[in-house]
Amino acid sequence: MTNCLKVRDDFRPLTFDAEGDSFRLEAGSEASCFSGDLFSQKELRNRIEPWLTSLFQSEHLSLLAGSGLTHAVHSIAVENCAAGMGALTLSNHQTEIDQAASQAAEAAGRKKGNLEDQLRVANELLRGLEILQKTAEVKALSEELQTGMQAFAQSILSSEVGIATAKEDMREQAFNTLVTFLMSFASRTGVRDRLNIFTTNYDRLIEAGAELAGLHLLDRFLGNLMPIFRSSRLDLDMHYNPPGIRGEPRYLEGVARFTKLHGSVDWVQTGSDIRRIGLPFGAESVEPYLQAPGLGRATAHRLMIYPNAAKDRETADYPYVELFRDLAAAVCRPNSTLLTYGYSFGDEHINRVIRDMLTIPSTHLVVISYDDPLGRIMETYREMGRPSQISLLIGPALADLTTLTENYLPKAAIDKTTFRMSELLKQRIGSEPPPAKRFATEAAGAIDVSDFV
Template sequence: MSKDDDPKYNNILKVRDDHLPIAFAVSEPGKFRFKEGTEISWLSGEEFSLKELRSRIEPWLTSLFQSEHLSFLAGSGLTHAVHYLAADKAAAGMGAVALSCHEAEINKAAAETAEAAGRSQGNFEDQLRSANELLRGLEILGNKDADTLRTDLKTILTQFSASILACEWGIATADESKRELAFNTLVTFLMSFASRTGTRDRLSIFTTNYDRLIEAGAELAGLHLLDRFVGSLMPIFRSSRLDLDMHYNPPGIRGEPRYLEGVARFTKLHGSVDWVHAGNDIRRIGLPFGAAKVDAYLGTPGMKDVDANRLMIYPNSAKDREASDYPYVELFRDLAAAVCRPNSTLVTYGYSFGDEHINRVIRDMLTIPSTHLVVMSYDDPLGRIMKSYQEFGRPSQISLLIGPALSDIRTLTENFLPKAAIDRTTFRMSELLKQRFGTSISDKRATEHATDGDAA
């Protein structure tokens, strides 16, 4: 194996005016090395330090984060990163499950779905989606296997919700010092995105995760999340969200109200472990963060005949396809409306580009020349990120930060992401320094000119 093929070159950087992604490795703590033969316009030699890397990345991200429209998409990598900080291990996933009827046919359909999406093998979601489609067909035919498959799905969703809650439990019950580190890092991470000037559009947060980690981090950060749910005790999902926002009236100042700081729009694209289909409505139940299981919170008044089969976890097994499509169509419409507009920046973290519905929206977004995509990921084990980068065909509109040296969540928040509330304070300081620096130069030049005149 040649040095260029060494797998330690697992960090990929592309920002600013880089024409191609650049691979590099960690030579020693705080020191990095590019592959031999790599030509870098902004660096002489093959080795560089964290300081040089930061000076290359941080100003670029700070500028992009102040785009007119900013959106953030979190994938499962965010949950794994925070869980690892708290519990020293990645969050447990949900593998393929055993079914008592038509298992071979379901698994075959799941594999075909995965292949069509560019994935090497089917996962739990593919299997569940295929089972839901088969269940609907069996119900139409009046086949007796429908009851058996429905029971299987109920058991599977119960287990799946338990695995999601186990991830939350692992974070909530971790050692106190590690738990504080994990949540402090998460708060800093979220506020790096949410700290925007009042003249900019609100941050839009999207996630494919079913857990409530972002909600927990926002609560600790004092970040208000605006979503499609209305109500306090048992919020109900509404299609007519309109453009609700939060404002305040500055004391002693007349005029229009100003934006309240610390507010973001929030959308869970694949549903949530605390969303249930109750009657004709989608409701959010009061499920504590890290609860042991969801069953105990379903048997309440107004939730008649609601069980794990009614959990709105995509793809869910709601009673009919219309109800199944209903919330997710609205949520994906929010994603497209937020990112597919001029002067928009979309930042992804921990998203592996395995969802074709989302990839299609991103592809459409990049057809607008003033948009930009920033991809942050700890790794790319299946190669889907780089494959999507090539397929999008818009390299000048895409920035890449892939690898542990760039997108480990602590490294990212401490070195590369803009500091929370950096805008007004930093800009004021910058203007003040410019004024003072400019004044001192003018005074010096005036003095020199006067001295020359006296000498003459």
């Protein structure tokens, strides 16, 4: 599989293929950073790691994780990709729904519709039938949609089940890699803004990795037993007072802001509120956890997974408007870096925010993806027309999660001891005279002037 790299001052992406333990540039690719067409992983690391390390210390840093992250961790744990989403099977208006879903997918730049497109169109059709007062058709379609949403939720949980029930050594390796990946971003100096983590995934893989890493996630949910989604979330943070210090408190390490742009499998609409239920990671089914008294006999049709099943427009838009506002506010700022991992640029509403971000000259976009099967990443790269503000790491030699964390991402600890040591070495080297001058000084010092008096 061809790999694509564009970092630093590269004018255009470099393409290369693996050749044993080395890599060879493809015909037509030229790189002044490598001595020849053949180069090693060490040379790649020397070019990539310092660049990413400097970008990760931007004033504002955000991570956007797509389904590729779930597939990568699942592949490490189970050695195959996570379960995909099957098509929605209906007995009513199947042809019309499929056609409308395909048109919506083409308008968004995708080749064919998926389950999300079908559910979105089916929900719109359901609302139209309610307006037309087609009672029998509404009942039939509602029941089928409930079954479809249940199957959708089950497919989301299946990836969690695969990781949670994997062999112990493989599961530990998968989670250790995920923890290293997350902490590479979260380990920022105290004077920098908090890391913002965004994801389009419905599963709780990032939450599970954050728990293992001891990373505290700040989101819009408040409460302990059954947290509720709040629009009035203040700019909450976590600080501490070091012993004997006076003045402003310091940032607590291991804290990040977290936003699930498309909702989550454990978000449920209860009346006018959205709550997060206590669904364990790797649960076989969501149904038993929907039977709590406070949920009002909720069904899978009320899960807040985009497209959600809410019937009124205000409630349908309510959580997602707030979440996308958080995305725009986080990335569309000067001196901001956004890194995407496993995101295929198939969501136009997200791409629009990224385009607006790049209109600020001091922003930068880093795209890391295992592959680009539909060509959407490179197409978006060309359409945006800002190559100097975009870095690309595409291909298994660059974006494989294990390879990425071991070779190219910054180390997961930005500690002051390292900086103190480097400063001390600089001072010592700067204060020492050159070797030839030092030798002459030492030779002159060996002669006692009193001998000539």
